[in-house]
Amino acid sequence: MTSTPVQIDGSYGEGGGQILRTSVSLAALTGRAVEITRIRAGRSKPGLQPQHLMAVRAVAALCGAALEGDAVGSQRLLFTPRADPQPGRYRFDIGTAGAAPLVIQSVLLPLALAGGAPSGATVIGGTHVPHAPPLEYLEAVYLPALRRAGLAAMVSYSRAGFFPAGGGEVVLETLPAPRLQPLDLTERGKLQALTAYVVTGKLPEHVGARGEATIERYLRGVGRRATIAVRRLPARGPGAAVVLAAECEGGHAGFTGLGRRGKPMEEVAEEPCAAFMAWWKTGAACDEHLADQLVLPMALAAGESRWSTPAVTEHLCTVLWVARQFLPIESRIEESGEGPATVVVRGAGAPQPTSTRATA
Numbered sequence: 001m002t003s004t005p006v007q008i009d010g011s012y013g014e015g016g017g018q019i020l021r022t023s024v025s026l027a028a029l030t031g032r033a034v035e036i037t038r039i040r041a042g043r044s045k046p047g048l049q050p051q052h053l054m055a056v057r058a059v060a061a062l063c064g065a066a067l068e069g070d071a072v073g074s075q076r077l078l079f080t081p082r083a084d085p086q087p088g089r090y091r092f093d094i095g096t097a098g099a100a101p102l103v104i105q106s107v108l109l110p111l112a113l114a115g116g117a118p119s120g121a122t123v124i125g126g127t128h129v130p131h132a133p134p135l136e137y138l139e140a141v142y143l144p145a146l147r148r149a150g151l152a153a154m155v156s157y158s159r160a161g162f163f164p165a166g167g168g169e170v171v172l173e174t175l176p177a178p179r180l181q182p183l184d185l186t187e188r189g190k191l192q193a194l195t196a197y198v199v200t201g202k203l204p205e206h207v208g209a210r211g212e213a214t215i216e217r218y219l220r221g222v223g224r225r226a227t228i229a230v231r232r233l234p235a236r237g238p239g240a241a242v243v244l245a246a247e248c249e250g251g252h253a254g255f256t257g258l259g260r261r262g263k264p265m266e267e268v269a270e271e272p273c274a275a276f277m278a279w280w281k282t283g284a285a286c287d288e289h290l291a292d293q294l295v296l297p298m299a300l301a302a303g304e305s306r307w308s309t310p311a312v313t314e315h316l317c318t319v320l321w322v323a324r325q326f327l328p329i330e331s332r333i334e335e336s337g338e339g340p341a342t343v344v345v346r347g348a349g350a351p352q353p354t355s356t357r358a359t360a
Contacts, residue, residue, distance in 0.1 A: 005078060006325050008030050010039035013318030018053045021106045022296055022319055024056050026077050026326040028063040028110045029300065033080040033140040034326075040075070049096025051125065055106040058092045058121070062110050084353045085110035085121040087176070094125030097166030099132030104155060104172050105142070109297060112151050112177040112352050120173045127161040127168035128199060128241040133289065134256050135170055136197040140245035141254035142293055145185070145286075149301060151177045160201040160231075162239025162259075179350055182303035183294070186342055188285035189249025194219075194226040194276075198241040198269070201235025207265050208232060211242055214269035222277055240265060244272035251285030251308075262284045282310035284340035291343055292316040295331075299323040302349035308340040316343065 008023050018037060028036040040046050041203020048056070053072060060067055062085040068078035093101060100123040111119040127135045133142070138155050146153065153174035198211040208230045219226055226244065242260030246252065257271035279287055286294070291309035296319065298305035310315070312333055320331050323345075330346040 005035040011041040034102035085114040087116040102123035137244035160233040165237025167236030178302035180307040185307035188251030202238040211269040252285035284310040301347040
């Protein structure tokens with residue numbers, strides 16, 4: 001393992017938890033220690049919050065990492081891997097409504113690239129919370145995109161976790177992925193499937209029915225139809241969400257509406273439908289969130305990957321910067337001024353295990 005830590009300014013770019021999660025995942029995968037300072041310095045609550053802390057400790061559990069500064073509110077973290085990521089079965093409890101899907105994303109690549117037997121992780125926390133992908137986004141957008149690259153994984157959940165109660169239970173299952181293949185998601189082609197997930201917990205049945213009716217009415221008005229899956233799940237507290245997932249010949253995208261007290265279910269359901277139509281008009285193959293989420297896996301694929309996005313976000317630019325601190329990748333963003341932008345990443349390939357690195 002490398003003794004000199006990679007230095008990461010946690011306030012760089014978008015300055016949020018994405019920098020932290022990407023850094024510790026790459027530290028585990030490369031065996032390089034990382035020191036992150038000024039963590040979330042510009043946020044109203046700077047430093048590590050419970051969901052960030054759990055992501056750090058979850059990745060640390062995979063590679064036996066030594067930690068310094070792993071406390072709520074800390075703005076400095078030293079993460080030193082002491083072993084290669086190990087396959088196995090893990091369980092993590094955030095303890096709040098912090099986003100379980102973000103913890104799942106943090107451990108996914110280290111687990112999948114660890115080799116050996118199939119692995120799994122159970123995470124207790126929020127499944128549908130603000131500023132994070134809902135569970136259905138991972139299920140129907142992110143993981144299907146990664147399957148094209150050769151990573152076979154699935155997520156499921158038996159309990160929903162809405163803000164502020166949390167308590168959702170998410171299960172990840174992944175097969176070993178010896179290597180990742182580059183992706184070309186620049187031309188989305190025909191729409192192959194449009195699926196709407198209407199999720200409710202501790203609410204009357206008519207709430208989900210109203211969401212379903214709204215989706216049907218909205219999409220019929222724009223000449224579209226969707227397969228609708230209504231999920232009424234056990235939950236610690238009441239909540240609702242609608243996720244609309246589009247699968248195309250050469251692209252994936254997802255859009256979310258989250259419920260809150262006083263917000264009609266009709267509005268919750270209309271938001272992702274309107275966002276889908278706006279995305280469709282751009283011609284992009286991926287939505288702007290998937291565009292930044294593909295950077296880490298494609299940085300670990302050997303060869304050039306390309307994908308189109310309707311917007312070049314600060315999240316995208318930031319994760320490209322973090323990946324370059326750990327890996328000898330080449331990246332650029334091609335913008336024409338009209339139409340979608342194209343992200344180009346020439347990945348470095350999956351890092352070799354420590355024993356192989358030492359003798360190479």
